[in-house]
Amino acid sequence: MNDRTATDPALLRRLHAGAEALWQALVPFEPGLTVEVVPHIDSTNAELLRRARAGQAAPTVLAALTQTAGRGRRGRPWVTVPGASLAFSVGLPMAPAQWAGLSLAVGVAVVSALPPGVRLKWPNDLWWHGRKLGGILIETAALPDMQPRYAVIGLGLNLHTPQLPPEAALDALPPVGLRELPADGQPPLDDAGVWLARLAPAMVHAARSFEREGFGPWQARFGALDALAGRAVVTSDGLHGVADGVDGDGALRIRTPQGVVRVQHGEVSVRPC
Structure with missing residues (x-):
């Protein structure tokens, strides 16, 4: 990657166009919403968390053409290549009754806006025929004066x-890009601005729905998109069993010879055998 590619004006224009479209779609529901596009950043999640801890807690969508320190689950790096990937974060002050299941609800909303055939691998991966298309990372920060927490999605x-990279090949699912998916009736599959405008509103609406109603209304929809259901799986702490959907709080159920074990979000990684 060279500097010219990283700051390609055409790529930035696409993101800015998407940002304008999503702002128009969301501002009636999120007064005070700001939408920002930057050419370079360490991590959009990290930046919104820094702002929240400094007292800046307005609803925000932050997209970047290049991330130098993007992160996935369990601290794994997420590389953002200009023109080849989309990375953005949604920041919202939120006060749900409980947080468990938020990533699953957001995942359902994202997959529902993507081409047919995309599925969800608990707790936060986007899958297409066993290959990783993307992922969701949710982090929160405490706000001053006992206000709601600030969720960064x-x-x-x-x-x-x-x-x-060779060092990642043994510990990662094979990746896939939208360009490989069937394009019938879909927007341009490599236009980051189009997908920013389509996915960010879906994520915001899902987060607000979850805040009001919890995961319960999303449970059946997740089940219909569950990539692990009925598959033999193994967790990172050595538990073997068969995935059996999720509970009403978003915990993964794994059937073992000793009975059903509930795996809470964030405790372990789960992979198909």
Whole structure:
């Protein structure tokens, strides 16, 4: 990647166009919403968390053409290549009754806006035929004066299929990009601005719905998109079993010879055998 590619004006224009479209779609529902596009940043999630801890807690969508320190689940790096991937974060002050299941609700909303055939791998991966298309990372920060917490919901999405570095090949699902998916009736599959305008509003509406009603109304929809259901899986702490959907609080159920074990979000990684 060279500097010219990283700051390609055409790529930035696409993101700005998407930002304008999503602002128009969301501002009636989120007064005070700001939408920003930057050419370079360490991490959109990290930046919104820094702002929240400094007392800046307005609803915000922050998109970047390039991330130098993007992160996935369990601290794994998420590389953002200009023109080949989309990375953005949604920041919202939120006060749900409980937080468990938020990533699943947001995942359902994201997958519902993507081409047919995309599924959800608990708790936050986007899958297409067993290959990783993207992921969702949710982090929160405490706000001053006992206000609601600030939720930062990050999305990383492959537009083109990335090449994994050799050291990652043994510990990662094979990736896929939107360009490889069937395009019938879909917007341009490699236009980051179009997908920003389509996905960010879906994420905001899902987060607000979850804040009001919790995960319960999303449970059946997640089940219909569950990539692990009925599959043999193994967790990072060595538990083997068969995935059996999720509970009403978003916990993964794994059937084992000793009975059903509930796996809470964030405790372990789960992979198909």
